[in-house]
Amino acid sequence: xxxxxxxxxxxxxxxxxxxxxxxxxxxxxxxxxxxxxxxxxxxxxxxxxxxxxxxxxxxxxxxxxxxxxxxxxxxxxxxxxxxxxxxxxxxxxxxxxxxxxxxxxxxxxxxxxxxxxxxxxxxxxxxxxxxxxxxxxxxxxxxxxxxxxxxxxxxxxxxxxxxxxxxxxxxxxxxxxxxxxxxxxxxxxxxxxxxxxxxxxxxxxxxxxxxxxxxxxxxxxxxxxxxxxxxxxxxxxxxxxxxxxxxxxxxxxxxxxxxxxxxxxxxxxxxxxxxxxxxxxxxxxxxxxxxxxxxxxxxxxxxxxxxxxxxxxxxxxxxxxxxxxxxxxxxxxxxxxxxxxxxxxxxxxxxxxxxxxxxxxxxxxxxxxxxxxxxxxxxxxxxxxxxxxxxxxxxxxxxxxxxxxxxxxxxxxxxxxxxxxxxxxxxxxxxxxxxxxxxxxxxxxxxxxxxxxxxxxxxxxxxxxxxxxxxxxxxxxxxxxxxxxxx
Numbered sequence: 001x002x003x004x005x006x007x008x009x010x011x012x013x014x015x016x017x018x019x020x021x022x023x024x025x026x027x028x029x030x031x032x033x034x035x036x037x038x039x040x041x042x043x044x045x046x047x048x049x050x051x052x053x054x055x056x057x058x059x060x061x062x063x064x065x066x067x068x069x070x071x072x073x074x075x076x077x078x079x080x081x082x083x084x085x086x087x088x089x090x091x092x093x094x095x096x097x098x099x100x101x102x103x104x105x106x107x108x109x110x111x112x113x114x115x116x117x118x119x120x121x122x123x124x125x126x127x128x129x130x131x132x133x134x135x136x137x138x139x140x141x142x143x144x145x146x147x148x149x150x151x152x153x154x155x156x157x158x159x160x161x162x163x164x165x166x167x168x169x170x171x172x173x174x175x176x177x178x179x180x181x182x183x184x185x186x187x188x189x190x191x192x193x194x195x196x197x198x199x200x201x202x203x204x205x206x207x208x209x210x211x212x213x214x215x216x217x218x219x220x221x222x223x224x225x226x227x228x229x230x231x232x233x234x235x236x237x238x239x240x241x242x243x244x245x246x247x248x249x250x251x252x253x254x255x256x257x258x259x260x261x262x263x264x265x266x267x268x269x270x271x272x273x274x275x276x277x278x279x280x281x282x283x284x285x286x287x288x289x290x291x292x293x294x295x296x297x298x299x300x301x302x303x304x305x306x307x308x309x310x311x312x313x314x315x316x317x318x319x320x321x322x323x324x325x326x327x328x329x330x331x332x333x334x335x336x337x338x339x340x341x342x343x344x345x346x347x348x349x350x351x352x353x354x355x356x357x358x359x360x361x362x363x364x365x366x367x368x369x370x371x372x373x374x375x376x377x378x379x380x381x382x383x384x385x386x387x388x389x390x391x392x393x394x395x396x397x398x399x400x401x402x403x404x405x406x407x408x409x410x411x412x413x414x415x416x417x418x419x420x421x422x423x424x425x426x427x428x429x430x431x432x433x434x435x436x437x438x439x440x441x442x443x444x445x446x447x448x449x450x451x452x453x454x455x456x457x458x459x460x461x462x463x464x465x466x467x468x469x470x471x472x473x474x475x476x477x478x479x480x481x482x483x484x485x486x487x
Contacts, residue, residue: 025056025063026070033075033095041082041095050098057102061110064103065173066186068166069471072096072464073190076226077212080464092155096463097162104165107173117172118481124425125171127418128164134411135161142376149392153377156394156406159460163467170474175481177436183475184237184439191234191260194227198263207267216351221268228267229453229465231260233446233472236279240442243287243295254298258305271456279449287441355397355456358382362396366405373408399460422473423447429479440479447472 032049039045057064071079080096111117135157142153174180201207201222210221223231238257247253264272284292361380366373379390396402404412423444430440450459450469459465 021056022063022066025067028052028056029067029071029099030074033071033079036082036095037075037078041085043084043086046084046093046095046098049095050102053099053102057099058106058109061103061106061169062173062179064099064106065169066183068096068099068103068467069183069186070190070193071099072467073187073227073230074193076224076464077209080467081462092151092158094463096467097158100163100166100169103169107169118175120171120477120481122425124418124422124477125168127414127421128167131411131414131418132161132164134407134414138376138407138411145375145377147379148375148377149379150377152392152394153375156376156461159394159463159466160403163463164470166467167470167474167477170471171477171481174475174478177433177482180436180439180475180478180482184443187230188234188238191231191238192256194223194231194234194263195256195259197227198223198259198266201266213269215268216354219268222266223263225267225269225272226464228264228269228272229459230468231264232272232276232279232449232453233468235260235264235276236283236446236449237439237442239280239295240283240287240445241438242298243283243291243441244438245294246438250298254301254305271453275449275453278452279445282448283441283445286444354382358391358396359398359401362393362401362405366408369408371408371410373404373406373411376406378406394461395458397457399454399458401455402458402461419451419473422477426476426479429483430476432483433479436479436482440476443472443475447476 029049029052032045032052036045036049057067080094082094084091084093107117139153139157139161142148142150174183197208201210205220207221207223207227209224209226213221213225215221235257238253238260241247242250242253242257261276264276284295287295358380361382365380374393376394378393380393382389382391393405394402396405400412400415403415426440430437430444433440447469450472454460454469457465460469
């Protein structure tokens with residue numbers, strides 16, 4: 001009995017240490033990101049950031065994976081797009097890159113010690129490897145071509161060849177039920193933390209960091225588009241878990257989901273509104289009928305709550321008018337109305353016109369070399385009447401199209417084949433595990449939403465969004481491993 005008690009105390013002590021260790025890791029790394037935001041990402045800040053990250057992540061590659069997800073969801077571009085700045089140059093080495101490199105090193109050291117992780121390398125993984133190799137060839141080719149911006153070419157290479165490594169990190173690290181649940185719960189936790197940014201946006205009358213995604217219509221974003229992107233992922237996962245009664249407190253999670261949906265709407269990202277409904281439709285198609293009914297029932301109750309809150313809020317603003325509050329309500333109403341109208345009357349929207357014109361120009365250029373494409377680091381002329389400019393192909397606001405124009409039918413063929421074989425190959429395994437089905441259905445619907453959203457934004461060409469594409473596909477792929485490995 002004493003031995004059993006002693007063993008239990010040891011386990012509890014170890015668990016408490018791990019929790020404290022992880023909290024300190026997030027705290028220290030987060031502090032250095034904030035320091036970089038305030039004073040700039042100088043070599044000193046980067047050096048200290050590297051040392052701290054190395055100390056915490058090298059013993060645990062899983063912590064590195066968790067940190068990649070959580071820090072990107074919170075700090076978005078400041079974590080993923082802040083370059084190393086010296087007196088003489090700017091290097092496109094980002095905090096995100098440092099964490100990924102250290103995580104890879106940590107996994108390799110762990111694998112050399114124990115060889116505990118199952119290595120899956122089937123048809124989808126082979127296709128993705130070929131796609132990465134093709135990107136290496138295109139990068140080398142760009143050094144010998146004229147009218148090529150090497151910096152842009154290297155960025156394209158990173159987004160298409162370096163960040164997909166996260167897919168392999170996921171499937172070679174997340175191999176038990178507990179690990180899959182933990183990393184999925186972390187995404188939900190990140191979504192909860194983003195609520196703070198929505199509150200800040202409502203209080204200051206404009207969302208934090210929204211200046212990086214200016215509107216093409218009248219209005220004000222109360223939440224940054226990237227944060228709304230993460231909320232769409234978190235919301236779809238939460239709805240799947242809610243449909244299967246996986247939350248102890250349905251009322252609380254329903255309130256969180258309502259807030260997330262409010263934030264997505266107030267971000268004024270029209271394509272994310274559409275992407276959410278596409279993801280939700282996917283979820284409703286795949287989940288069993290009884291769970292579909294549970295979700296619809298819960299959504300109906302939540303709808304009544306939303307309607308009641310809005311009615312009370314609007315009544316209060318009329319009975320007790322406050323200038324700032326009334327102005328914020330009017331601004332939000334006008335912004336949402338204008339964005340909804342612009343979806344229908346697309347011909348009057350500069351953003352939509354810009355996309356259509358650029359896509360047509362890109363199509364004409366691509367037809368000259370449809371098999372191999374135009375290559376990395378290229379720009380195309382864009383004429384919009386009084387405004388003439390040269391736009392980077394990778395900024396075409398349609399990721400599959402960007403891959404097609406840059407890498408031709410060969411590139412998009414490999415990319416599409418990887419995505420299709422990955423998703424279809426995992427479906428039969430998703431249905432096998434009753435315990436994990438709610439998680440995989442949520443991840444599947446989120447993946448479909450992200451793919452649909454990539455038709456309207458350069459999501460795969462931007463690392464702070466692109467990494468979630470590879471992470472979600474990796475998490476779906478874990479179904480083939482977890483269903484064959486007892487956890």
